[in-house]
Amino acid sequence: MATQLAEPETKPIEGNATVEPDEFARPRFWSVPGKDEYELHIIMPGVSKNDVSVSLNEDQLTIVGRRSKRIPGDWKPHFRETNDLDFRLRARLNIRVDEDKIEGRMEDGVLRLKLPIHGEAKPRRIKVD
Numbered sequence: 685m686a687t688q689l690a691e692p693e694t695k696p697i698e699g700n701a702t703v704e705p706d707e708f709a710r711p712r713f714w715s716v717p718g719k720d721e722y723e724l725h726i727i728m729p730g731v732s733k734n735d736v737s738v739s740l741n742e743d744q745l746t747i748v749g750r751r752s753k754r755i756p757g758d759w760k761p762h763f764r765e766t767n768d769l770d771f772r773l774r775a776r777l778n779i780r781v782d783e784d785k786i787e788g789r790m791e792d793g794v795l796r797l798k799l800p801i802h803g804e805a806k807p808r809r810i811k812v813d
Contacts, residue, residue, distance in 0.1 A: 708772035711727050720801055721800040722798075723798055724796070726747055726749075726797070728749040728771045731750065731795075736748070736749050736795060738788055743776055744774060744776055745776075747772070747775075781802055785798075
C-alpha cells in the first residue's frame with residue numbers, strides 16, 4: 685500500500701530563514717451522514733487519545749495524530765510494513781457545524797468525530813398556502 689503525501693510547504697519566519705514542516709501520512713477516513721449530524725471515522729493506528737488534536741477554523745477541519753516511536757534508537761529494522769509518520773487530515777466542510785457540540789472518541793486506533801449540523805444549515809420544510 686502506498687501513501688501519497690502532499691507537497692511540503694515552507695513557512696517564513698523572521699529574516700530569510702524558513703521552517704520545513706514535519707512530514708505526515710494522510711489517514712484513511714469516511715463519513716456517515718445522519719439527520720442531525722455527520723460522523724467522521726479516521727483510522728490512525730498507533731495513536732492514543734492523548735496524542736490527537738482536532739481544530740476547526742471556519743470551514744477547515746484539521747486533525748493531527750502523533751504516533752509514539754516504538755523502535756529503540758539503537759535498532760535498525762531490515763524490513764518495515766508501515767512507516768512511523770504522524771497523521772494529518774485537513775478537510776473542508778461543505779456544511780456548517782455547531783462548533784460547541786463537536787464530540788470525539790478515540791478507540792482502537794479509530795477516531796470518531798460527531799459533527800452536529802448547525803440549526804441554520806438544517807433543511808426545513810416550508811408550508812405553502
